[in-house]
Amino acid sequence: MSRLVYAAWSRTPTGIPRVELAYAEHFIATAQDRLHFAILDAFGRLQTVDSRLAIGFVREIAGYWEGSVASPWAYFRVVLRAAWIHLILMSRPWADLRELVAAPAVRSLYVIPSQLQLEHCRLIEGLKAAGDLKLVYFVHDILPSQMPANFPDGAEDRNRRRMENAARLADAIIVNSQATTLSFKSHFGLDMAPEMLVVAPQGVTLAKVPGVASRPPTEPYFVMLGTIEPRKNHLVILNLWRDLHAEFRRKAPKLLLVGSRGWKNRDIIDLIEWNAPPRGMVEELGRLPDMAVASLLEGARALLLPSFAAGYGLPLAEALSHGAPVLCSDLPVFHEVGRGIPDYLPPTAAGAWRAAVLDYAGPGSPRRAAQLVRMASWS
Secondary structure, eight states: OHHHHHGGGGSSOOHHHHHHHHHHHHHHHHHGGGOOEEEEOTTSOEEEEOHHHHHHHHHHHHHHHHHOTTOHHHHHHHHHHHHHHHHHHHHSOSOOSHHHHTSTTOEEEEEEOSSOSTTSHHHHHHHHHHSEEEEEEEEOOOHHHHOGGGSOTTHHHHHHHHHHHHHHHOSEEEESSHHHHHHHHHHTOTTSOGGGEEEOOOOOOOOOOTTOOOOOTTSOEEEEESOBSGGGOHHHHHHHHHHHHHHHGGGSOEEEEESOBOSSOHHHHHHHHHHSTTSOSEEEEESOOHHHHHHHHHHOSEEEEOOSOOSSOHHHHHHHHTTOOEEEEOOHHHHHHHTTOSEEEOTTOHHHHHHHHHHHHSTTOHHHHHHHHHHTTOO
8 A cells, every 4th residue: 555655645646546545445345354455664665554554544545535635634634644654664673574475374465556666676576485475466557668758757767667577576467458458568578478467447436425516507618637747738728728718718618627737747837827817718726536526527518638648548437437528539548448439539630629629618519419329338
């Protein structure tokens, strides 16, 4: 649960901590009597966490992310639990999981759902040498190795070490899509047996709360959901909204941006601020609790997802789960997740995005109505 504990300071989760939370909740529900949580502590040691402490933290952060993000007291409780876990671990003498793994007649299954830790290969090698341990590792994407210019410095090197060690040390690898499987195998796993890679698509928990209303349908709006960084291709949409403002002024639809500011995004931020009030065309909402995001999606004309690349596309699945149409890039993984439901557009085709947005913004949009019909078959 290393990623989950460090995510406590982030207020709202990105995709990978959500997956780690889902796995934690699953194992608490199905294997609590033989379950141990591990954390890479501040000294670089892998240690187990007291089960009651770990389970209490998992439940606290799940409730916080679902609907209490606006509460400073709820945030304080989550951070306090995370800090207490770290304090306890750091106060221990040097110890790791080897003693647990080395117990006689014990077979251990070590699951890492967060794409962490394998840059520290000696820790995992030590565990495997200590006893009968099988490693299951979740690969979410290899995007830093495919498009390093879009990521912070050092991300490509760190990702390459993780993936090379995963191919060498893992007994099984979970991947979130067939597209991720193909990219991982072509870059890092050419010699891996096919049965070692298991595709497990990410599920979606529907967050609904009575009394949280969407924006009124008389004020059409679109949503972009995700960290503001180059790979998500906010620029094509923000330039489109600048043009819509010049042509339609206040009659143009609004654009709501949900997600934190990431990296290498100065050009994107400049356009956001150009479109911001007093023009009022673009609203940057930052991170929101799940219930607020659900409400926005349910009232949106569409989710806009013009990404250049993705490992899965969790916002796409979330939008379709809430009955929100999607306009997205023509990527193989979006076809895999969307199953032909969204309207697919080339990520750099500004004219195609303009035509689709204007069509979907109208109250009688035929393209939007057709997608809603197709959506009945999606799960």
